[in-house]
Amino acid sequence: MKGSGFTLAELLVVLAIIGILAALGVSSYLRWRASSAVLEGTQVFTQAVNAARTGAKRLNACQEVQLTASSASPSLTVRAYPDNACAGTPTTRVLPLPAGVQASLDSGVNSLSFRAPYGSTDAAAAQFTVFWAADPSIQRPVRVTGVFGKVIVK
Numbered sequence: 001m002k003g004s005g006f007t008l009a010e011l012l013v014v015l016a017i018i019g020i021l022a023a024l025g026v027s028s029y030l031r032w033r034a035s036s037a038v039l040e041g042t043q044v045f046t047q048a049v050n051a052a053r054t055g056a057k058r059l060n061a062c063q064e065v066q067l068t069a070s071s072a073s074p075s076l077t078v079r080a081y082p083d084n085a086c087a088g089t090p091t092t093r094v095l096p097l098p099a100g101v102q103a104s105l106d107s108g109v110n111s112l113s114f115r116a117p118y119g120s121t122d123a124a125a126a127q128f129t130v131f132w133a134a135d136p137s138i139q140r141p142v143r144v145t146g147v148f149g150k151v152i153v154k
Contacts, residue, residue: 031135037099037100038132041097045142046153049112049144049149053149054119055080055114056114059116060117062115063078063079064090064111065077066111066112067110067128069102074097075095076097077094078095079092084116097130100132100133101133103130103131105128107127108125108126108144109123109124109126110126112149118148121146121148123146124146125145125146128141129141140153141153142154
């Protein structure tokens with residue numbers, strides 16, 4: 001059987017087609033991965049604000065959330081104060097955002113304090129943006145409303 005197997009030309013055509021398909025797929029995969037990381041960062045942000053609001057009601061004490069938007073390691077700092085006056089020595093937790101994700105304050109205040117008994121805040125509405133550092137067009141706006149601090153993700 002003299003004609004069995006593939007020729008070099010057939011093999012090169014198949015490799016070229018696989019290379020083109022892989023090149024198209026890799027860019028889509030990287031964008032999907034960045035979008036997933038931004039979504040995860042948005043969820044960390046939302047959960048921190050919601051936990052502070054419910055913690056203020058549950059513990060009858062002041063809870064504060066503050067964004068630290070340094071380029072090296074962006075994070076959210078959650079402080080739980082022993083009383084409702086936001087005074088005293090707080091218990092502090094630092095929640096880092098996922099790798100490659102940044103957050104910025106667009107408008108409003110950078111620190112939200114929630115007070116008992118209703119978990120309300122006296123801060124005005126604040127607008128934040130959670131985005132991918134390598135491609136800022138991949139972003140999610142996060143709005144924290146005024147009095148009750150409800151979080152709205154667009």
